[in-house]
Amino acid sequence: MKIMKRRRHIPFREIAPNMVTSGNLLCGMLSLILAIHGSFVPAAWLIFAAVFFDFMDGKVARSLGGGSQFGLEFDSLADVVSFGVAPAVLLYIVYLKGFLGVSGALVASFFALCGALRLARFNVVHVTGHFQGIPIPAAGLFVASFVIAGVHLPPWVTMALLAATGALMISSVPYGNLKGIKKGQGDRKKFLLLTSLMVAIFVFLRSAGPLAAISIYVISGLVRFDWGKWLSLPVVASDELNEDETVEDH
Numbered sequence: 001m002k003i004m005k006r007r008r009h010i011p012f013r014e015i016a017p018n019m020v021t022s023g024n025l026l027c028g029m030l031s032l033i034l035a036i037h038g039s040f041v042p043a044a045w046l047i048f049a050a051v052f053f054d055f056m057d058g059k060v061a062r063s064l065g066g067g068s069q070f071g072l073e074f075d076s077l078a079d080v081v082s083f084g085v086a087p088a089v090l091l092y093i094v095y096l097k098g099f100l101g102v103s104g105a106l107v108a109s110f111f112a113l114c115g116a117l118r119l120a121r122f123n124v125v126h127v128t129g130h131f132q133g134i135p136i137p138a139a140g141l142f143v144a145s146f147v148i149a150g151v152h153l154p155p156w157v158t159m160a161l162l163a164a165t166g167a168l169m170i171s172s173v174p175y176g177n178l179k180g181i182k183k184g185q186g187d188r189k190k191f192l193l194l195t196s197l198m199v200a201i202f203v204f205l206r207s208a209g210p211l212a213a214i215s216i217y218v219i220s221g222l223v224r225f226d227w228g229k230w231l232s233l234p235v236v237a238s239d240e241l242n243e244d245e246t247v248e249d250h
Helices: 012-036 040-064 069-096 102-124 136-149 155-169 188-222 227-231 234-249
Strands: none
Touching (some): 012 040, 012 069, 040 069, 040 136, 069 102, 069 136, 102 136, 102 155, 136 188, 155 188, 188 227
16 A cells, blocks of 8 residues: 655745845856956856845745745755855856966866855854855855956956965854844945945046955955954944954853
């Protein structure tokens, strides 16, 4: 007698976040294809477009209550492609191909490898408050923004850029986490100031705007500037600091 297994009905609230994550992966794949065909600037912009889907899948999961371990793993795999492999291949084709042979390929691979390691560590090691190492989306956007800005990078400088950014991803350098700021806990004046600064950067610098904006974030980690605490109201920031001290004492 055959025992019929009942198929589990998967509710839409669990499917929806993964559909958004698929947009992230699609942008990464299209970026790779465009880079191979020589459309470098559109390929770089697709890496930026992937950030939208990477941000929205978490929002959708939280709003629908459909977060799952599957979604977490799928999101990490999509991030490896969109912010690890795609930027590495893009910079290799634009700046390194035909100049340094195997050396350039190895450095590009190192960047993608560090991105994968960064995501694996993020999934198993939970640090309160800040990010441990620069997040892979920021790292991918940072290196891709050089292509959008049209900056000419000598091969050795490109190799150093990829190696240093990759090392930052697997480092313990603290980077600000804005996701911890809940509604009503942010300082509106500082948010307005930061928004005005970003608008001014993009208006006056145009194609170099993304590079300038992301460079500020990259440098902020190196100088230990916490955007999350700076943008939070003083009382909220003080409470978070006390919570962090309690965790560390234990």
